[in-house]
Each structure stands twice: as C-alpha cells, then as structure tokens.
Amino acid sequence: MKYEIRRARIEDAESLANIIVESWRSAYIDIIPKDEIVRFLDKERRQKQFEKFIQDDEIILLGTCDDIPSGLVFANKDNDEGLERCGAIYSIYLLEEYWGKGLATKLMDEIINILKKEGCKRASLWVFESNIRARTFYEKHGFIFDGTKKYSHFSNKPIELRYILDI
Template sequence: MDLNVRPARLDDVHDLARILVAGWHSTYKNIVSKSFLERLTIEKSVERMKKNVSDLDYFFVLELNNDVIGFSAGGKQRSDEFAEYKGEVYSIYLYEEFQGLGGGKFLFNTMLKSLREEQMDPITVAVLSQNTPAIKFYEKMGGECIGKDQIQIGDDFFEELIYAYK
C-alpha cells in the first residue's frame, strides 16, 4: 500500500468533490437532514473545491497508489472565540472504505506539521458532537476538548466540540 500526501492542485477538484459528497453521505446520513444531503451534488462541490484549492494555503490530498482518496484543509483560526489558537484544521475527508488504514492520521499529521512550521500553533479542529468516530480519532491523535460551538447546517443547528493541539 503506497500512501502519499501532497498539495492539492486544480486538476484534483473533481476527485475532491466526489470525496466531499461521499463523505457527507457516509458520515452525516444519520445526523443532518436527508433534504440537505440530497442537495449536495458533485457539480456544486466542484466549484467549491476550485475556490478552496485556489484560495487556501494548506490543502492536501491523500493518494493511494496515485488515486486521490482523501483530503484535508486548514489555515488561520476562523473563530474569534478561540483566537488564542492560531491555526485550524478546517476539514478532513476520506472515502469510507479507506478509513482506518492510517491515511487519516497521515493527512492530519501533515496538516499539523505544516501549520506549526508557519507558527500557527496551537491548533484547533471542530467536530460535530454526534460524530463519534471522528471524536475518537481526534482524541486518539492527542486532542483535548476545550469548548463547544454551534453550527448551522441547512435549517438545523448542531453542537460542535472544539479540540486543541498544543
């Protein structure tokens, strides 16, 4: 198994959009509304991914044998409430069938290292409180829950747990 992490490129956007949509459907199917998930399309997500790849300084893809199977995005802290934490991991997504093989850890560690190299440390990541597998992952990676926040997804509000890495 040949895993590789590299910076995302514009020619990755279709793969990234497929991973994003698949990730939302597999991860959030019993959390967010069905109507919200039905509105997520690869076509709409391609435009979002083009913008992210162009605008974000920290956007990585995970490859397995040269096929893109996951991605992570991060950068400067976006929340005023956690402003003392300089960096933030915005997202991490892997195709469900590749979870648990070490790729998520590889992506996450690459993101943490990159942010720390740019003095964006300490670092946070937000996770929906209903996303138990992700909570276990972030805790296993050494995160400490430092607070809670609210996020709106579609018409509904959800609690997020904020994990810190110092």
C-alpha cells in the same frame, strides 16, 4: 498500500469534490436531515469551490492510496474565532473504504506539520458531538474538547464541539 500526501493542484478539484461528497454521504447520513444533506452533495458545485480554494492558495492536501485519490484535509493558518496563533482544520474527509487504514493519520500529521511551519502554536477543529468515530480519531491524535459548543445551522440543530491541539 502505498500512501502519498501532497498539496492539491487545480486538476485535483474533481477528485476532491468526489471525496467530500461521498464521505458526507457515509459520515453524516444519520446526523444531517436527508432533505438538507442533498444540498451538499452536488459534485459540480463542490468542484468549483475547490478550484477557487486552490487558486486562493488555501492549504488543501490530497491523500492517495495506490495512486487513487482517497482523502483530503483543508486548513488555514488563521482561524475565524480570534484564537491567537491557532490554525483551523476545516475538513478532513476520506472515502469510506479507507477509514481506519492509516491515511487519515498521515493527512493529520502532515497538516499539523504545515500549521507549525506557518507559526501556529495550536490547531482547532469542530466536530459533531454525535460523530463518535471522528471524535475518537481526534482524541487519539491529542485534540482535547475545550468546552466550547455551538448549534449547527441544520434544522435539527446538531451540536458541534470545538477541539484544540497544542502543537
């Protein structure tokens, strides 16, 4: 398998939308109520969101495997929690068939390098408490649960945990 990680371009928006929608179907079907998850599975709406993010010069990386768009990571050098010099990783998603094959590690390594270059000393992310697979991945990459929890906005109120990595 040949992986490539690069900054997303406007013409990648459709592929990014497909990755995020299909990964939500795989990763969150047992976490988010089915009647609510449907709102997040609209590929056309997601494509428009990514087009705007790319036009606004947000940090979005596309990962390909043998030239097939397979994963993404979306981050920002500024977080919305007032954490000093701490970048935020908002999304890291892969199509299910690429889980556990090394692409997520390549995406994570690259986004951390970019956040470092942007002057960040730490990176934060939120993960559902019940998403053990994702939590294990983050912990393997050095992220530590900092004790901060919040209830998600979904009706079943799944708990989200904040993880921090010193970079």
